[in-house]
Amino acid sequence: MFARIGKILVIVTLVATTGAHWALLQSVAWTTMLADNLRTQSVAEAVTQTFDGDHPCPLCRAIAAGKKSESKTEITISAQKLEYPPMSAQDTLISPRLFKAF
Numbered sequence: 001m002f003a004r005i006g007k008i009l010v011i012v013t014l015v016a017t018t019g020a021h022w023a024l025l026q027s028v029a030w031t032t033m034l035a036d037n038l039r040t041q042s043v044a045e046a047v048t049q050t051f052d053g054d055h056p057c058p059l060c061r062a063i064a065a066g067k068k069s070e071s072k073t074e075i076t077i078s079a080q081k082l083e084y085p086p087m088s089a090q091d092t093l094i095s096p097r098l099f100k101a102f
């Protein structure tokens with residue numbers, strides 16, 4: 001029982017995080033608009049009026065306002081410059097003159 005609830009919560013979280021809920025709501029809005037337009041118009045006219053963007057329904061306006069008001073947090077990574085102390089001549093590495101491989 002708890003595993004099922006956990007899986008459902010993970011799915012809901014992923015959908016909300018990726019913004020898929022806006023796509024789902026937009027699909028519902030378009031389906032509703034198309035069904036309403038088909039009652040009074042031909043198929044071609046209903047499809048054109050539904051998807052042209054000039055005749056948004058109240059749900060489409062609410063979705064657009066929600067997307068616009070949703071604050072996107074931009075992650076800025078500030079790269080810090082690593083500073084090393086200056087090396088003296090005593091600290092330099094010198095390779096051996098003769099190197100014997102085993």
